[in-house]
Amino acid sequence: MSTPRASAKNQQRPVNITGTTALEGFVWTRRHLLGLDDLSSQEILAILDTAESFREVSTRSIKKVPALRGKVVANLFFEDSTRTRMSFTLAASRLSADVLEFSAKGSSVAKGETLRDTARNIEAMGVDTMVIRHSQSGAPHLLAQCLKTSVVNAGDGQHEHPTQGLLDIFTIRQRLGSIAGKRVAIVGDIAHSRVARSNIFGLRKLGAEVVCVGPPTLVPGAMRTLGAEICHSLDEVLPHVDVINMLRIQFERIGSNLFPSVREYARLYGLNAERLAKARPDVLVMHPGPINRGLELTSDVADGKNSAILQQVANGLAIRMAVLFLVNQGSQA
């Protein structure tokens, strides 16, 4: 593929990715990354391949390329986040962009300023890319409609977390060689999970099977319309999957009667060594973090040989570099 550095010299033209034969002649045109639901399989592969080339940068002694020199990336985080935010900040600085940080807890309405106004004010400072994390589904779409900058979704409500989905898919491809034909279980609160949605959209487009596991209160039947299968028993699913992606338990869901207790949830859907023994020996165990140790995952599983959890975090950096780089080449709305 043309190196990011070479493309950066002429940023008026879309980057031409020719790294793999499957993508021969493919041209990236998108200005925003709002979700994997919108992307073609070719576009997803383009991001993965671009990330592959950026992964090498982290191994250098000087971990920086000038791809986005002179560009400004603003991180707008309206919701708490540690790893996603740090990952985006580091990704932007490795591409030599200037980074603006903005945090506001709670909704923009509670602050007395609308999201639109907040974003337009920040845009007025001369920002090229807006990375947004927000508690409301669709918040990045709102910004994409009213801003001239690129918008990258870093997690919107219960909708999508596309860079997390991409880094999960990237990790699976890295460990298992390919995505097509693989069977992936996503376990937990699928209904309220943006990580689950982005994984389902991305994995299905690349030809994987996805089975959502959890009680019907957390895994509604309508998930099938997204192309996923549904199973309420983890034990039934375990022997037949290549990947188990364990979602974090959200304790606040107990109050809404979505499950009765953490203890019962862990008993039915927690992954421990005994349960893992039912799975294939080379099964990949993933978790978007942060982990509730001893609940959805016991420590021996989280830190064991099947776990890809830290690899996911490392890959997140490469994925976010790729995304920031690509949207800055994109011209289309």
Next chain:
Amino acid sequence: MPETRDILIKNGRLIDPASLTDKKADVLLSGGKVAKIGSRLPAVHGAEVIDAAGKIVCPGLIDMHVHCRQPGHEEEETIATASAAAVAGGFATIVAMPNTHPVLDNEAAIEYVIRLAKQAGLARVLPAGAITKGREGKELAEMGSMLSAGAVAFTDDGDGVASSSVMQRALQYAGMFKATIMQHCQDPDLGSKGVMNSGAVAVRLGLAGVPAVSEEIMLQRDLSLLAHAGGRYHVQHVSTAGSVRMIRAAKARGLAVTAEATPHHLLLTEAACSSYDPNYKMAPPLRTVEDVQAVREGVADGAIDSVATDHAPHAAEEKELEFALAPNGIIALECALGLYVKALLETGLMNWPALIARMTSGPAAALGKSLGSLAVGATADVTIIDPEMRYTVDIASWRSKSRNCPYNGWPLTAKAVCTIVEGQVKYRATAG
């Protein structure tokens, strides 16, 4: 009262569903009443002559579900601007919803709305009073006093009356006055956090859903209460196929139930929410294709006897918020007729007399008002419609104060060209 000039409407197609009339006839309006109907009525000295050749002449249209926002949110709409929008849409009469600030739950508030409507002097505005004080669903509001002040019916619209005992008492008490209880059917508990229809689209968008059953469970309960307690009951903005079936069955059992459907539930589906555009956020929410089809069929076969806009103005800054944080509702008074034609006539489900019935005699009967007819002696409310007029919806030109409307740019057919209220022309389309 200013002296009203007589009006002779000539050569139109007279459609009066109340008297099963559909014929070419002239209509003479005099002294605020329909004076004469006949073919080739002779000229009357001093009368204004309106040539309605190629037009439909029908009773003044009635929209029984309009949010005028006054008092409280005059930046979004006022009685005067809602009235102006109404007559421009062909509506001689609108029913003003009571979810204002303060709530229309007492006779002084009802008198206030009537006074402002008289000052505006455009459409006839009939205020609906709240069923309960402050629309809190707890204590009955003074329905008797509100009726004597001019209230036309009662509703806690915006919210359903959740308490079964309050609803039972409301039906019994309002029933004593033969006044209609209008219910916004939505269980406040089931799907309370929902912002769109439950189902495939909500799951894809990561938005919380309001299931169809949330509407149906309250309707089912109310129909049981109605059978037990009596009274007159009207279902506002029917949105689900299940509700249509229940209403049809209840009518077959002889219950005193009426119902309305909105343009958006006749034309739009949950799929429209995919862009997260709050102009597609409603309560009840936009549902599935099957629901839209069932609501259309309900209107066509008369299970649903009225169409009503649920005209709900909101300030632009509110509708520019994140989908879940934006308020519910859209405006439609000025293009409603064309929307109904698109949903019900262009689909071949109904003909003009049936559609006009849903906009005149249907709502009049639901409200128990002697409006919506064009018999000799009736109030001279008349709408003249050009059924062939093609136009493009241009919300910038509207009389309403708000602009929250997803139909901008839609090509529509059929428009009111003249709206007459009590014998006075309140709207006339500019020639062109």
